[in-house]
Structures are given as structure tokens and as C-alpha cells.
Amino acid sequence: MPHLDVPGASLYYEAHGHASKPALLLIHAGIANLRMWDPQIPALTDEHYVIRFDTRGFGQTSTEDVEFSNRADALAVLDHLGVTRATVIGCSRGGTIAIDLAVEHPDRVAGLVTIGSGPGGFPDTELTELEDARFDEIDQAFEAQDWHKLARLEAAIWDFGPLRREEDLDPEFVSAAYALNRVNVVHAEENPVSIPLEPPAYDRVVDIEVPTLVTVGEYDMSEVLAAYEYLVTTVPQASGCVFRDTAHLPNVERPADVQRVLLGWLAEHNL
Structure with a gap:
């Protein structure tokens, strides 16, 4: 490599x-x-x-x-x-x-x-109420040093967007989105x-x-x-x-x- x-x-x-x-x-x-x-x-x-x-x-x-x-x-x-x-x-x-x-x-x-x-x-830029709430969850995962949860929450809010539900999206895309950020946990x-x-x-x-x-x-x-x-x-x-x-x-x-x-x-x- x-x-x-x-x-x-x-x-x-x-x-x-x-x-x-x-x-x-x-x-x-x-x-x-x-x-x-x-x-x-x-x-x-x-x-x-x-x-x-x-x-x-x-x-x-x-x-x-x-x-x-x-x-x-x-x-x-x-x-x-x-x-x-x-x-x-x-x-x-x-x-x-x-x-x-x-x-x-x-x-x-x-x-x-x-x-x-x-x-x-x-x-x-001022966040929407929904975005603000989702970032609060991310902050909590960071403070707890729960790196796997943090990676999953980050992928969810960014890749799926705050206005869309994971279950409404293509499962292959959802899987790929999570996988792309999961490998970064080793660098936490x-x-x-x-x-x-x-x-x-x-x-x-x-x-x-x-x-x-x-x-x-x-x-x-x-x-x-x-x-x-x-x-x-x-x-x-x-x-x-x-x-x-x-x-x-x-x-x-x-x-x-x-x-x-x-x-x-x-x-x-x-x-």
C-alpha cells in the first residue's frame, strides 16, 4: 500500500x-x-x-x-x-x-x-432547533469518549441530513455512510x-x-x-x-x- x-x-x-x-x-x-x-x-x-x-x-x-x-x-x-x-x-x-x-x-x-x-x-450560522438538538447528542458522545457512538451520530446527521429519516433511505447508502466514518474511530x-x-x-x-x-x-x-x-x-x-x-x-x-x-x-x- x-x-x-x-x-x-x-x-x-x-x-x-x-x-x-x-x-x-x-x-x-x-x-x-x-x-x-x-x-x-x-x-x-x-x-x-x-x-x-x-x-x-x-x-x-x-x-x-x-x-x-x-x-x-x-x-x-x-x-x-x-x-x-x-x-x-x-x-x-x-x-x-x-x-x-x-x-x-x-x-x-x-x-x-x-x-x-x-x-x-x-x-x-444559527442552527435550527433540530440541528442543535442533534449536535447536543454528538457533544454528549464526545464528552463520554464513546467514539463508536460519536462516529455513528456524525454520519447520521451529516450523511442523511437533519430532515430525513434513515429508514426512508437506500439501505446500501446507509450502510456505506456508516462504514466510511467507522474506520476513522482508530484515530479518535x-x-x-x-x-x-x-x-x-x-x-x-x-x-x-x-x-x-x-x-x-x-x-x-x-x-x-x-x-x-x-x-x-x-x-x-x-x-x-x-x-x-x-x-x-x-x-x-x-x-x-x-x-x-x-x-x-x-x-x-x-x-
């Missing part, structure tokens, strides 16, 4: 397709790991060199309790594979990292795609400290000069929906897409829909 040693960590990564083709860097959500992109890999590798990695605290990456930069880790993976420029595609937390990378290293980013993401420094007591981008990306996304696709699931959290509206109206070359009948992981729940939109957008912009 390919690992890349970086200061204080061993990053697990995978590369698919031919290195001569345009590069895509996929960054997973904070309730998943790089396996969340499995549904898209076969289609994306037809015309692209597809790279993905587990960020610190997730999947098969291991880390010491050190300060680190997610942007530096991402660039280390690209450098290791000889990629000078890539279209960066990130979901949730991974989209925030992708935005930071586009802001801090514009020369390395050819295009930007976010799924259910917001920029660092985005103002706090790791404490690497992420160095944030300063100043935050919130006031800097107006400087992003590459084609940008901003997407979200219609049943995502209220704060995520607000961040979507901000990005799609603020990033200069942004276009937007709302994926119907899905929440925080549309590429897992509705892979064909995401694949169609993503491949069309990449072709439109020659990326």
Missing part, C-alpha cells in the same frame, strides 16, 4: 490512470476517507490522472501529535507524483482544504470543485494540530481566478447551504449545482448524478 512520509505523518494515497493526463486531486470529507470517491474513480480515470489521499486523522494515514498544514500535505502528495498543477475536488472539510489550497497556491490549482463545503472563516485519540490559513479564505475567495464548480445536496445542513450561496455568488468564475434528494455525500448517495455534472464541467473547461 502506497504511503508517503512527511514531517510527523505517513500519508496513505492512491493514484489512478495515466500520469500524462490532466490531474485531479480528490480530498475526502471529515466523515469519511478516500474510499468515498470509489464510485467516481472508473469514469474519471478515462481522461484524467486521479489522485486521492487520506488526510491526517482519517483512513489509513497515521500521524504524530504535531502541528501540520493540510495544504502542505496535499502539495507533498502532488510533488511526490510529479504533478505541478491539478483540478482540486473536495467534499465538506476536504472542500475547505481545496479552497485554502486555491487561495494560498494558485499556481498549483487549475480548477476547483467543492461539494457541501464552505471557506475557512465563514461566519457562524490522535491530536495533530492543523495550522489554519491566515488570513482565512472567507475574504479571499474573490481572488480565485480558476473555473470553479460549487455544489451541495438539497438536504444538507443549514450552515452548509448558506456557505454554498456565499461561494456561488462570490467566487468570480463560479457556477453552482444543487443535487436533489441527497445531503452531505451526494457522490456516494447519487453517484451517477455527480459523475454526469462533474464530467460535463471538466469537459466544458478543458480540465
Whole structure:
């Protein structure tokens, strides 16, 4: 299994397709790991060199309790594979990292795609009563250090959305959603400290000069929906897409829909 040693960590990564083709860097959500992109890999590798990695605290990456930069880790993976420029595609937390990378290293980013993401420094948004109650449950599980319960509660509120019931959803998707976060439990007591981008990306996304696709699931959290509206109206070359009948992981729940939109957008912009 390919690992890349970086200061204080061993990053697990995978590369698919031919290195001569345009590069895509996929960054997973904070309730998943790089396996969340499995549904898209076969289609994306037809015309692209597809790279993905587990960020610190997730999947098969291991880390010491050190300060680190997610942007530096991402660039280390690209450098290791000889990629000078890539279209960066990130979901949730991974989209925030992708935005930071586009802001801090514009020369390395050819295009930007976010799924259910917001920029660092985005103002706090008032939760709905239902969302607030669900997060209280998550806080209680954290305080009790019940990591398995915590992982399950996190997956439920984010992947299913606060307005949908688990029993009404596709059982295969429900199983996949839980599994994607379950494997992260082994990292529960790791404490690497992420160095944030300063100043935050919130006031800097107006400087992003590459084609940008901003997407979200219609049943995502209220704060995520607000961040979507901000990005799609603020990033200069942004276009937007709302994926119907899905929440925080549309590429897992509705892979064909995401694949169609993503491949069309990449072709439109020659990326």
C-alpha cells in the first residue's frame, strides 16, 4: 500500500490512470476517507490522472501529535507524483482544504470543485432547533469518549441530513455512510494540530481566478447551504449545482448524478 512520509505523518494515497493526463486531486470529507470517491474513480480515470489521499486523522494515514498544514500535505502528495498543477475536488472539510489550497497556491490549482463545503472563516450560522438538538447528542458522545457512538451520530446527521429519516433511505447508502466514518474511530485519540490559513479564505475567495464548480445536496445542513450561496455568488468564475434528494455525500448517495455534472464541467473547461 502506497504511503508517503512527511514531517510527523505517513500519508496513505492512491493514484489512478495515466500520469500524462490532466490531474485531479480528490480530498475526502471529515466523515469519511478516500474510499468515498470509489464510485467516481472508473469514469474519471478515462481522461484524467486521479489522485486521492487520506488526510491526517482519517483512513489509513497515521500521524504524530504535531502541528501540520493540510495544504502542505496535499502539495507533498502532488510533488511526490510529479504533478505541478491539478483540478482540486473536495467534499465538506476536504472542500475547505481545496479552497485554502486555491487561495494560498494558485499556481498549483487549475480548477476547483467543492461539494457541501464552505471557506475557512465563514461566519457562524444559527442552527435550527433540530440541528442543535442533534449536535447536543454528538457533544454528549464526545464528552463520554464513546467514539463508536460519536462516529455513528456524525454520519447520521451529516450523511442523511437533519430532515430525513434513515429508514426512508437506500439501505446500501446507509450502510456505506456508516462504514466510511467507522474506520476513522482508530484515530479518535490522535491530536495533530492543523495550522489554519491566515488570513482565512472567507475574504479571499474573490481572488480565485480558476473555473470553479460549487455544489451541495438539497438536504444538507443549514450552515452548509448558506456557505454554498456565499461561494456561488462570490467566487468570480463560479457556477453552482444543487443535487436533489441527497445531503452531505451526494457522490456516494447519487453517484451517477455527480459523475454526469462533474464530467460535463471538466469537459466544458478543458480540465
